[in-house]
Amino acid sequence: MADNQKKLVEQITSMDEDFAKWYTDIVKKADLIDYSSVKGCMIIRPYGYAIWENIQKILDARFKETGVENVYMPLFIPESLLTKEKDHVEGFAPEVAWITYGGSEKLAERLCVRPTSETLFCEHYANIIKSYRDLPKVYNQWCSVVRWEKTTRPFLRSREFLWQEGHTMHRTAKEAEERTVQMLNLYADFFEKDLAIPVVKGQKTDKEKFAGAKATYTVEALMHDGKALQGGTSHNFGDDFAKAFGIQFLDSDNTLKTPHQTSWGVSTRIIGGIIMTHGDDSGLVLPPAVAPIQVIVIPVQQHKAGVIEAATAIVDTLKENGIRVKMDDSEQSPGWKFSEYEMKGVPLRIEIGPRDIAENKCVIVRRDNREKSFVSVDELVPAVKDGLEKLTAALYEKALKNREQRTYEAEDMEQMKEISQTKSGYIKAMWCGSLECEMKLKEECDVTSRCIPFGVKPTGNRCVCCGREAKKLVYWGKAY
RNA sequence: CGGGGUGUAGCGCAGUUGGUAGCGCGCUUGGUUUGGGACCAAGAUGCCGCAGGUUCGAAUCCUGUCACUCCGACCA
Numbered sequence: 001m002a003d004n005q006k007k008l009v010e011q012i013t014s015m016d017e018d019f020a021k022w023y024t025d026i027v028k029k030a031d032l033i034d035y036s037s038v039k040g041c042m043i044i045r046p047y048g049y050a051i052w053e054n055i056q057k058i059l060d061a062r063f064k065e066t067g068v069e070n071v072y073m074p075l076f077i078p079e080s081l082l083t084k085e086k087d088h089v090e091g092f093a094p095e096v097a098w099i100t101y102g103g104s105e106k107l108a109e110r111l112c113v114r115p116t117s118e119t120l121f122c123e124h125y126a127n128i129i130k131s132y133r134d135l136p137k138v139y140n141q142w143c144s145v146v147r148w149e150k151t152t153r154p155f156l157r158s159r160e161f162l163w164q165e166g167h168t169m170h171r172t173a174k175e176a177e178e179r180t181v182q183m184l185n186l187y188a189d190f191f192e193k194d195l196a197i198p199v200v201k202g203q204k205t206d207k208e209k210f211a212g213a214k215a216t217y218t219v220e221a222l223m224h225d226g227k228a229l230q231g232g233t234s235h236n237f238g239d240d241f242a243k244a245f246g247i248q249f250l251d252s253d254n255t256l257k258t259p260h261q262t263s264w265g266v267s268t269r270i271i272g273g274i275i276m277t278h279g280d281d282s283g284l285v286l287p288p289a290v291a292p293i294q295v296i297v298i299p300v301q302q303h304k305a306g307v308i309e310a311a312t313a314i315v316d317t318l319k320e321n322g323i324r325v326k327m328d329d330s331e332q333s334p335g336w337k338f339s340e341y342e343m344k345g346v347p348l349r350i351e352i353g354p355r356d357i358a359e360n361k362c363v364i365v366r367r368d369n370r371e372k373s374f375v376s377v378d379e380l381v382p383a384v385k386d387g388l389e390k391l392t393a394a395l396y397e398k399a400l401k402n403r404e405q406r407t408y409e410a411e412d413m414e415q416m417k418e419i420s421q422t423k424s425g426y427i428k429a430m431w432c433g434s435l436e437c438e439m440k441l442k443e444e445c446d447v448t449s450r451c452i453p454f455g456v457k458p459t460g461n462r463c464v465c466c467g468r469e470a471k472k473l474v475y476w477g478k479a480y
Numbered sequence: 481c482g483g484g485g486u487g488u489a490g491c492g493c494a495g496u497u498g499g500u501a502g503c504g505c506g507c508u509u510g511g512u513u514u515g516g517g518a519c520c521a522a523g524a525u526g527c528c529g530c531a532g533g534u535u536c537g538a539a540u541c542c543u544g545u546c547a548c549u550c551c552g553a554c555c556a
Binding site: 018020021024028029035037038039091094095116147149150151152153157208210211216218230233265267269298299300301302303304331332333334335336337338339340342351353354355356363479 | 481491513514515516517518546547548549550552553554555556
């Protein structure tokens with residue numbers, strides 16, 4: 001036992017000792033990724049990709065319920081197109097990758113590899129939107145984008161990453177705003193119900209908002225170590241892009257009008273969020289909704305008569321009931337398998353051996369707390385479904401508790417400095433709305449504004465920084 | 481982009497004053513095992529990150545370069 005414990009400890013770094021190291025250990029040891037020979041680009045391995053596929057499946061279905069249609073836009077954007085909207089190009093220019101040669105011939109105009117596709121969608125929309133009857137357009141694409149980041153980390157910041165980007169055009173400003181909020185709420189619901197990650201919904205300050213957007217809404221999650229992660233964003237562009245790209249439609253009153261635009265997206269970064277929210281010192285812990293394997297069945301003393309048959313029967317029963325289940329009847333020892341699937345974050349484990357078979361039972365073990373329950377094979381399906389639900393709820397509660405314990409309040413700069421230096425988490429503080437104060441907080445307290453939360457009551461009426469009148473409450477913190 | 485660390489077998493590492501590479505785990509084969517990372521025996525695996533240079537001789541010294549990683553700066 002002592003030796004086993006030792007080996008377990010050697011497997012990965014303790015998360016409270018070195019969270020960054022723990023994280024990189026997990027992504028490798030749980031077989032999520034491998035590094036490639038190009039800096040900042042990662043190979044997403046089958047187990048990691050399967051998580052993304054599940055995320056896609058759930059989100060895509062939810063999108064389509066709201067009228068979203070999927071499309072595919074080109075990978076390349078001509079420079080002249082990228083530079084049409086001033087704020088946008090200024091925001092992205094420093095991190096775009098350029099194509100300058102086609103074969104051995106130098107291109108007349110260089111092409112950038114899309115860092116995001118607003119400009120491509122706009123060009124296309126200009127061609128297909130003529131009448132109010134062509135609106136709204138609610139398109140989305142699943143693709144990869146490239147941003148030439150200097151510092152990279154698996155899932156959290158890579159040079160190429162997978163995401164979805166929705167781009168919509170609306171007849172009125174009101175309708176665009178409604179869509180922006182609708183998608184924000186959709187993301188929030190997905191995070192909380194499916195990923196078991198509590199989020200703060202709110203608006204980004206001007207400094208933090210998307211390049212070219214009028215307003216950026218965000219769902220913010222707090223990681224185990226108290227650093228914030230932006231989970232998903234929904235932007236209202238107003239009609240600035242539409243004007244820059246000359247998109248106009250003839251309205252029912254026979255006047256030419258400019259449509260209003262939104263965009264919204266989540267990326268493979270949320271896999272990083274899942275790891276850092278739910279993981280522990282034994283490895284990954286996956287929320288059942290996106291876990292590639294929800295139940296791992298481990299036969300014990302599998303060479304003995306009837307064991308494999310009993311395990312196979314369990315697998316078949318669960319499969320018939322829509323559970324993603326796998327049996328591991330490899331030659332490894334049971335103990336090895338226990339550790340392996342804990343590392344991979346499989347929510348439930350079922351052990352079945354001669355002792356259980358004699359009593360028509362099996363053992364169900366929960367990944368999060370290792371709680372064992374002995375269940376009659378006849379009650380297996382409800383027990384597994386119940387176990388998965390309870391685990392999801394427990395993950396959510398644990399993450400929420402972490403966030404609550406790590407949410408602080410500051411009234412003045414002294415408190416702000418004290419908290420930011422000694423704690424890690426959200427700091428609630430009032431803000432006057434000036435860029436100067438935002439910059440000063442960054443400079444002196446090393447915190448940035450995460451969001452102006454919706455539905456959270458003000459903690460005072462004076463700016464934490466300058467002391468002037470303040471109406472906005474801001475969550476401040478350090479972000480990934 | 482600045483500062484630190486690391487590149488040697490699939491993984492983790494050792495390699496002394498320069499003399500042509502080793503350990504543990506894993507892998508293969510056979511056998512015994514199996515309820516928390518089993519054991520015995522026999523094997524296989526190396527462009528010492530890459531490119532130059534110094535030298536009779538380089539994993540080792542020098543220069544450059546690439547990648548990973550951490551801390552900043554920048555950035556969704």
